[in-house]
Amino acid sequence: MELIVVTSLDALCRQQACEDLAAARPGSIVVLHDLLENGTVVRRTFTGAGEIERGESFLEHGCLSCAVRLDLVPGIERLIQDSPGKGTPGPIIIGLAPATPAHAAITALNEKLADRATVSSVILALAPDALEDHIWDAHTLYESGFTPMVEDERTPGECLIGELAFADTVLVTEPEIVPPDPEGRERGLHLVRQLAPHADLAASAKEDLHDPFGLEQAG
Numbered sequence: 001m002e003l004i005v006v007t008s009l010d011a012l013c014r015q016q017a018c019e020d021l022a023a024a025r026p027g028s029i030v031v032l033h034d035l036l037e038n039g040t041v042v043r044r045t046f047t048g049a050g051e052i053e054r055g056e057s058f059l060e061h062g063c064l065s066c067a068v069r070l071d072l073v074p075g076i077e078r079l080i081q082d083s084p085g086k087g088t089p090g091p092i093i094i095g096l097a098p099a100t101p102a103h104a105a106i107t108a109l110n111e112k113l114a115d116r117a118t119v120s121s122v123i124l125a126l127a128p129d130a131l132e133d134h135i136w137d138a139h140t141l142y143e144s145g146f147t148p149m150v151e152d153e154r155t156p157g158e159c160l161i162g163e164l165a166f167a168d169t170v171l172v173t174e175p176e177i178v179p180p181d182p183e184g185r186e187r188g189l190h191l192v193r194q195l196a197p198h199a200d201l202a203a204s205a206k207e208d209l210h211d212p213f214g215l216e217q218a219g
Contacts, residue, residue, distance in 0.1 A: 001080050001117040002091035007102040007163050008125040012175040017125035018095040020205035027090030033072045035097045037148040041071045064100045069108050099147045103166050124167035128188025129181040164196040171202045
């Protein structure tokens with residue numbers, strides 16, 4: 001079974017990325033994972049027909065790593081066990097809870113599912129016109145509203161730099177709720193290329209070309 005992991009700082013960017021990836025890969029299953037206040041974990045599963053499962057649980061120690069190990073991984077394992085009988089042709093697209101370190105999620109998935117599933121791609125969903133502001137944001141993730149965990153002292157910039165270093169693809173997402181800033185978008189695209197030269201920069205979920213914006217040639 002193929003797994004595609006989507007990481008993001010922002011839930012709207014994650015949502016758009018997962019929807020676009022599923023549209024580009026018919027037969028996909030999308031799993032959205034969220035950690036709410038007081039240790040509440042919500043896991044929603046979708047196919048092209050709509051939502052097929054919604055699970056809600058409470059973790060006594062409600063941190064992102066526990067949410068992944070104790071809820072997300074067992075949920076993915078059940079989907080894999082059920083998929084042969086249901087003829088699932090596409091990958092499982094996993095939308096991590098905002099600010100979840102992708103490397104921690106991949107480690108947990110590989111430890112439990114390595115013999116039955118392969119993570120084919122780790123995709124960072126990002127609005128490029130917001131990247132510069134996130135990098136310079138001196139508040140913690142909690143103070144900036146990206147996580148319910150008061151104890152998480154990472155800044156948005158620290159989180160994004162880590163995800164840029166780990167992801168193999170950066171997928172440009174621009175939620176319609178906020179009109180993009182053209183100048184900020186251009187600076188953000190160049191920043192992505194400088195901070196993550198190893199990663200493919202994709203203009204859409206259907207984009208297979210490396211660096212479709214031509215930033216390498218532009219210097």
